Amino acid sequence: MRSQAGYPHRRTQARPDLVPGAGRGPGWPVAGTPGGALTGLMRELTARGVSPSGMNLTRLQGTLTLRGGVAVRYSCGWLAWPTGRISQRGRPLHTLHAAHDAAGAARRLASTPALQSTAHRQATGEDVEA
Numbered sequence: 661m662r663s664q665a666g667y668p669h670r671r672t673q674a675r676p677d678l679v680p681g682a683g684r685g686p687g688w689p690v691a692g693t694p695g696g697a698l699t700g701l702m703r704e705l706t707a708r709g710v711s712p713s714g715m716n717l718t719r720l721q722g723t724l725t726l727r728g729g730v731a732v733r734y735s736c737g738w739l740a741w742p743t744g745r746i747s748q749r750g751r752p753l754h755t756l757h758a759a760h761d762a763a764g765a766a767r768r769l770a771s772t773p774a775l776q777s778t779a780h781r782q783a784t785g786e787d788v789e790a
Contacts, residue, residue, distance in 0.1 A: 694722030704766035
């Protein structure tokens with residue numbers, strides 16, 4: 661079979677050490693699915709004192725909404741969330757993080773100014789909008 665460019669179509673085998681969930685027992689969420697990636701992130705965020713307010717999932721993507729209105733989106737193995745800054749052209753900037761590194765993504769999320777102020781309001785008992 662030839663592709664449109666005239667080159668033969670070849671499939672490459674995935675390396676077993678890079679496949680999400682490889683070597684783990686049953687019951688572990690697979691980071692290659694929206695539910696697995698966002699569940700792992702939710703667990704890490706909860707351990708850091710950031711509580712989520714909701715999650716929406718489809719077959720290929722998902723959104724984890726945090727208290728304070730920050731939405732973390734999963735698509736194609738990546739997590740994305742707004743940085744709270746605007747580019748020089750006036751567009752909102754987003755942070756990208758690999759979905760298989762939930763601990764690193766939670767650490768970066770917890771250090772964003774929007775979540776720090778929300779965590780402070782939760783700690784002091786002030787009313788936080790969902």
